Amino acid sequence: MRQYVMGILRESSDLRIDEVSSGFEAFKVLAREAFEVVITDINMPDINGLDLVRFIKRSARHAETRIIVITTQTAKKTKEKLLDLGVDGFLTKPFEPDAITALVTTLTGGDGSDPSRDEK
């Protein structure tokens, strides 16, 4: 699924995408580097997505970083918490390819390549 999302993003945006496979690993990378966008699942094998979101939002280095959380049938309460923490957008599975690119385009301020693109 992650490969699928990344494939869509690689082809349709100017994003340079790095990939990690667990929350612990994300800490490792985020503590060293800054990103424009972080796309994360709420369910990870180790930590939960909320912990990661909070880490990013509190860190001065990542003040500019936007966060998109991939959710399934997340309890409403969890979603509210995420919004409180300052999450910038949600992707609810199953999603259309267009929804992913549209969201990322909006968050990165638009790549200017196609202003007429529909946003879902």
Place this chain on the structure above:
Amino acid sequence: MSKKSKKRGSRALTEFVNEAQDILEALGRDLMAIDRTPENEEVDPELVNNLFRGVHTLKSLSGMFGVDHLAELAHQEESLLEEIRLGRIGLSKEILNLLFESLEIVTMIITKVNDTGDVEDAGLQGSTDEFMAKIAVAAGRHEEAASMTPRGSRNPMQQLGADVLEVLTEYEEHRLKTNLKRGLPIYRISMRFDLESIDINLEEIRGKLKPIGEIITYLPSSDESDIDKLGIDIILVLTEQLETLEQALEGIEAELIEVVPSTQDQGHPRRRTTPPSFSPKDVLSEAQEVTDQPPPKPSLISRVPGPAEEQSLSLRSVSQTVRVDIRKLDHLMNVVGELAVVRAAISRMSEKVSQIVGRSDLTIELDQMNRGLDRRLTALREGILEVRMVPLGQMFDRLARMVRKIAMELNKEIHFVISGSDTEVDKLITEELSDPLMHIIRNAIDHGVESGRERNAQGKPNFGTVALTAYQKGSHVVIEVEDDGAGIDTERLLEVAINRGVIDEESAVSLTTREVINLIFHPGISTSRKTTEISGRGVGMDIVKTNVSALGGVIEVQSELQIGTKFTITLPVTLATIQALLVAIEGKTYAIPLNTVSEAIFVATADIQPMLGNETITLRGETLVLCRLTEFFGIPREETPEEEICVVVAALGQQRLGLVVDVLYSQQDVVIKSLGPSLKEMTCFSGATDIGEERLALVIDTSQVIDKFFSTQDGPEFRALMV
């Protein structure tokens, strides 16, 4: 759905039966473990969570294969378990009995499906319905009971502080509450980790803490005083004595804060669930308790089926298959690769020996044994490749269900004709192929096939036909999707391409029809909604092409106005071997995956033009940027003036890059062996390969090279992290 489609291919059903059986076995194990929990102890929440997840998977699986009554049953159970998992309903003996009973019913359903190949069986429908009613009753009754249990008036949760509470998921919050009710102490363990090894260290600590407590969550701190370190706080419910925790953390620099003290000794007379330390006597008596099933728990005995009963329930495995993690096969393949290197060494030794001692019985025998080894090695390799093969049928069935759904939504009548379901491909390929195929078929129905009225006007039958065909062709598998719809309007497609600046009018004139049709794979065309309305297809076609290329495949399209469109995907049968072009750079051999190469050409140095800091050439009217691989890989090289250079044109999607190499060798089928962890940093190589005669070649990861080459060129860029 017609009656016929209810009976699925036996192969697909075997998959269903295997997987369902695995789930069933896991559920049985967890239920037994729950059942063994002594009455005065709380059931391990992880077991309940496992049950929940297992039933959830069973539900999805049954739904996928159309075993609808099983899906329904699993759904009911899932809802019940969700309530239990969140502590809204207690896990009573009655519910546990029901869960056990459900295993029997599920086993019966699966056995029946396996025997008859029929996913819909009216005979069992009755007992399933009856059972579901029981579950509903149980859920309702216990809900009332749970709501009546008094709750503690004081809220110790607040002691944790808002910073912790705000990041807990509903499930974590529930676990915390439950533990607080039991009066267990809660600790906050603060640690700092080196970033380089944080994942490994955290994993290690998790392993140490798990047996002595329950980790609720990890809180990362954002203190950036030292950028090479990261602080992590672990919120832990301690089930053992404090000393055990201190022992576990020995040698680790950690700060321990008791956030919520234990209330077990202060008016909450709840016994510790596990004794802090076992004496040999304790262990003995406990073991007996489990095996002997003493009288105080009569209910337990009644739940264990007797031998006769067991047989009638048929808990034995129905099929004779083993399911294997594909990574284990990758590992085996690697070992085979290494064996080939050893064999080559032996072969050389054998030759040497015969040179020294001359031809004798001994050397002849050695030579024969060596040949025998070679033959068996080849057989072993082929055997492993064969294990990775699965029929496409299962994926095709899923596509058929999707077609039915889309046709209904769009109110179009579609005949979906499948052939070649038995064609086998590498397991990984089927996984990666389903999305692209889904895309193509959806487009064919949505934009290709006209409405009934339009079709009538053209003298076509009312219903549209979409054919999905698979067959093997040499070492490749061909998959075709053909529709009898409107076809691609090339004139309008070209018009759009020019309007959108994908191509200029001048070069548009020289395009062949085939080249124009191929424009649908261009990202500038295919991501646009407007084009979709005009050309009839296109959304995400560029992604389809990228995904197919990533599998080492090629996609082609043929289309004729009013007649229809046909997509042809040609894929290698397996991912384990690839076709590669062998080249030399500074005397070393490298392999470039052939599917990323569009051509190899010789270019006169005089034709190279500098442009924006790059060397470029003009190839059939288009500018091609050159990448000197020696420079790119940082290989030292003496400057020698050349009249001609050798360029391998790498193409991935719409990106092209001319890789400058010294010598072109041949084309060869190679088995890629991944590089060891110490070489993981070498991102531009996907692995190494044995090219015979004991020589190894690095396999160039073309997409990485292209990415890296252009990313070091570009100005500011957006970066994303995918977790």
